[in-house]
Amino acid sequence: QVQLVESGGGLVQAGGSLRLSCVASGGTFSSYYMGWFRQAPGKEREFVAAINRSGSSTYHASSMKGRFTISRDNAKNTVYLQMNSLKPEDTAVYYCAARGGTRWVGSPSGYDYWGQGTQVTVSS
Numbered sequence: 001q002v003q004l005v006e007s008g009g010g011l012v013q014a015g016g017s018l019r020l021s022c023v024a025s026g027g028t029f030s031s032y033y034m035g036w037f038r039q040a041p042g043k044e045r046e047f048v049a050a051i052n053r054s055g056s057s058t059y060h061a062s063s064m065k066g067r068f069t070i071s072r073d074n075a076k077n078t079v080y081l082q083m084n085s086l087k088p089e090d091t092a093v094y095y096c097a098a099r100g101g102t103r104w105v106g107s108p109s110g111y112d113y114w115g116q117g118t119q120v121t122v123s124s
Contacts, residue, residue, distance in 0.1 A: 002026050058071075
């Protein structure tokens with residue numbers, strides 16, 4: 001059983017930056033694909049980014065590519081999401097998730113473990 005704990009959310013002005021962290025425990029972190037998702041009020045959970053087990057390959061939603069960057073540190077059991085040039089429409093609860101298996105997926109249903117989420121609010 002893998003436990004995931006996100007941190008780093010908060011209130012930021014448009015154009016600002018935040019770095020989210022997600023620390024994993026209870027499993028072999030390097031054996032999981034990791035992903036970030038977000039969910040705004042009244043909307044479905046949305047794929048943000050994913051990273052393979054070694055960190056050598058990353059995948060970003062097209063709407064966030066160039067602004068958001070996923071990375072991981074397997075020695076620290078941590079995955080990060082660097083968010084730059086934030087916009088009010090980026091306001092959401094951000095979740096990290098872990099997936100076993102041998103390939104990445106962009107669907108929330110493909111992930112086995114979830115954190116509790118961290119709120120990101122971008123003011124205009």
